[in-house]
Amino acid sequence: MTDTATxxxxxxxQLKGATVSLTALELHYFEIGxxxxxxxxxxxxxxxxxxDIPLIVSLEKYEGLTSELDFFQIIGICRRHNIHVAGVRxxxxxxxxxxxxxxxxxxxxxxxxxxxxxxPAAASPEADMAPTTEAFQGPVAAKIINQxxxxxxxxxAPEGDLIILAPxxxxxxxxxAGNIHVYGPLRGRAxxxxxxxxxxxxxxxxxxAELVSIAGHYKISEDIQDHGWKSAVHIQLKDDQLVVMSxxxx
Amino acid sequence: xxxxxxxxxxxGGVGKTTTSASISTGLARRGHKTVVIDFxxxxxxxxxxMNCERRVVYDFVNVIQGEATLNQALIRDKRVNTLYILPASxxxxxxxxxxxxxxxxINELSETFxxxxxxxxxxxxxxxxxxxxxxxxxxxxxxxxxxSVRDSDxxxxxxxxxxxxxxxGQDPVKEHLLLTRYNPQRVERGEMLSVMDVEEILAxxxxxxxxxxxxxxxxxxxxxxxxxEDDSDAGQAYEDAVARLLGEEREHRFxxxxxxxxxxxxxKG
Numbered sequence: 001m002t003d004t005a006t007x008x009x010x011x012x013x014q015l016k017g018a019t020v021s022l023t024a025l026e027l028h029y030f031e032i033g034x035x036x037x038x039x040x041x042x043x044x045x046x047x048x049x050x051x052d053i054p055l056i057v058s059l060e061k062y063e064g065l066t067s068e069l070d071f072f073q074i075i076g077i078c079r080r081h082n083i084h085v086a087g088v089r090x091x092x093x094x095x096x097x098x099x100x101x102x103x104x105x106x107x108x109x110x111x112x113x114x115x116x117x118x119x120p121a122a123a124s125p126e127a128d129m130a131p132t133t134e135a136f137q138g139p140v141a142a143k144i145i146n147q148x149x150x151x152x153x154x155x156x157a158p159e160g161d162l163i164i165l166a167p168x169x170x171x172x173x174x175x176x177a178g179n180i181h182v183y184g185p186l187r188g189r190a191x192x193x194x195x196x197x198x199x200x201x202x203x204x205x206x207x208x209a210e211l212v213s214i215a216g217h218y219k220i221s222e223d224i225q226d227h228g229w230k231s232a233v234h235i236q237l238k239d240d241q242l243v244v245m246s247x248x249x250x
Numbered sequence: 251x252x253x254x255x256x257x258x259x260x261x262g263g264v265g266k267t268t269t270s271a272s273i274s275t276g277l278a279r280r281g282h283k284t285v286v287i288d289f290x291x292x293x294x295x296x297x298x299x300m301n302c303e304r305r306v307v308y309d310f311v312n313v314i315q316g317e318a319t320l321n322q323a324l325i326r327d328k329r330v331n332t333l334y335i336l337p338a339s340x341x342x343x344x345x346x347x348x349x350x351x352x353x354x355x356i357n358e359l360s361e362t363f364x365x366x367x368x369x370x371x372x373x374x375x376x377x378x379x380x381x382x383x384x385x386x387x388x389x390x391x392x393x394x395x396x397x398s399v400r401d402s403d404x405x406x407x408x409x410x411x412x413x414x415x416x417x418x419g420q421d422p423v424k425e426h427l428l429l430t431r432y433n434p435q436r437v438e439r440g441e442m443l444s445v446m447d448v449e450e451i452l453a454x455x456x457x458x459x460x461x462x463x464x465x466x467x468x469x470x471x472x473x474x475x476x477x478x479e480d481d482s483d484a485g486q487a488y489e490d491a492v493a494r495l496l497g498e499e500r501e502h503r504f505x506x507x508x509x510x511x512x513x514x515x516x517x518k519g
Binding site for chain 1: 374400401403404406407408410411451453
């Protein structure tokens with residue numbers, strides 16, 4: 001008997017290394033009520049984003065008692081909201097034993113200190129989602145949209161940039177992991193860097209947006225009226241503040 | 251093959267049924283065999299505006315459910331003999347409009363008619379989706395106010411994603427903007443959006459501008475499609491719109507305050 005696949009027969013499967021981006025739920029403490037309320041609140045803000053995603057429970061910032069950590073409850077609550085808990089990251093030996101009992105995969109604590117993108121008030125749903133892995137293999141093709149994005153429509157570029165060669169109407173929503181370019185008026189909501197990329201920017205020909213967000217830091221229409229309104233601008237994050245800059249300085 | 255035109259808006263009360271009545275009458279008056287279908291199951295109105303409410307025996311839902319044939323349900327207009335009306339059911343639920351049932355009827359009508367005008371109910375629910383699903387062209391009825399424009403934008407998005415043409419990856423539904431209840435004086439005073447504002451936001455070709463007019467209300471109440479009021483500004487505006495729908499070039503009228511003043515002086519009772 002050998003381990004190698006016998007000559008001629010095609011092996012049933014092949015194992016390959018894969019790098020995927022996951023959402024981590026950074027648990028501070030666990031109580032059923034507040035946990036579910038917070039989760040429901042987050043989902044309500046971006047329902048499409050959370051549907052059927054895998055989730056890692058990160059224990060690195062866990063401050064509660066180990067005895068309060070009920071993974072069966074966490075899995076159950078998440079499942080009710082169509083989120084699949086895949087495993088835990090970090091935690092001490094006792095916590096990891098509990099996770100194992102709940103059939104969760106165990107991931108090592110992240111070596112690199114993640115830049116915290118959480119801030120209490122101005123956090124949009126995507127704010128505290130830092131990707132667990134950031135291995136970047138070459139450029140990702142930008143998603144290009146030629147048609148007007150109408151009220152009620154949502155366009156999402158989950159990996160790279162989003163380029164729209166038409167207006168984004170009031171009541172529409174455009175989201176991208178990277179930058180967002182709108183070659184037309186931006187009248188709806190634009191959320192760039194939804195996975196926490198703080199260097200993401202938003203570019204548009206005419207700023208008339210309901211909301212602009214970069215890596216979870218956002219400004220609503222009211223706050224951007226004074227600067228660059230109805231003109232060509234780009235918006236970037238500087239010291240945790242959204243800064244609007246004119247594109248036509250000539 | 252008939253051309254299928256949906257008259258839709260998202261928002262209620264903007265003039266969909268008035269427009270459906272006038273456009274179908276206008277098409278028929280030019281000799282095209284036309285049928286207008288009321289998709290507003292439960293809130294039947296088209297028969298009133300077409301003045302055939304006393305002649306309704308069978309309706310759209312009866313035909314879908316096989317309780318009557320199309321010929322039994324179709325009502326021939328008394329004024330324009332190439333025009334037929336398929337009334338909605340007043341007693342059923344909108345869910346009675348099944349996709350297969352609607353398709354069967356549209357296909358059957360397609361064989362003998364030149365134009366099928368679908369009068370959509372308000373909203374973006376089942377009835378409205380059924381009305382627009384089979385459309386080749388769409389007349390998006392919009393009032394010059396922000397909420398109506400927003401709802402029209404929503405409907406345009408739905409036309410682009412949920413119509414049969416979108417699902418089959420065919421050429422998109424041809425979109426037309428019809429601005430109704432337009433009052434140039436109020437636009438000048440800044441109380442209404444201008445034609446330019448609405449065109450700029452929705453970014454679809456303008457089919458026509460129907461001025462706000464007492465005639466529209468009067469003729470609705472009497473069961474006369476406005477387009478038959480040949481002397482009125484609103485009637486002429488609908489006639490222009492029908493001509494443009496058929497590909498004719500016509501200059502837009504009734505968009506400035508002076509002209510409106512002139513007409514309202516002439517025709518206000």
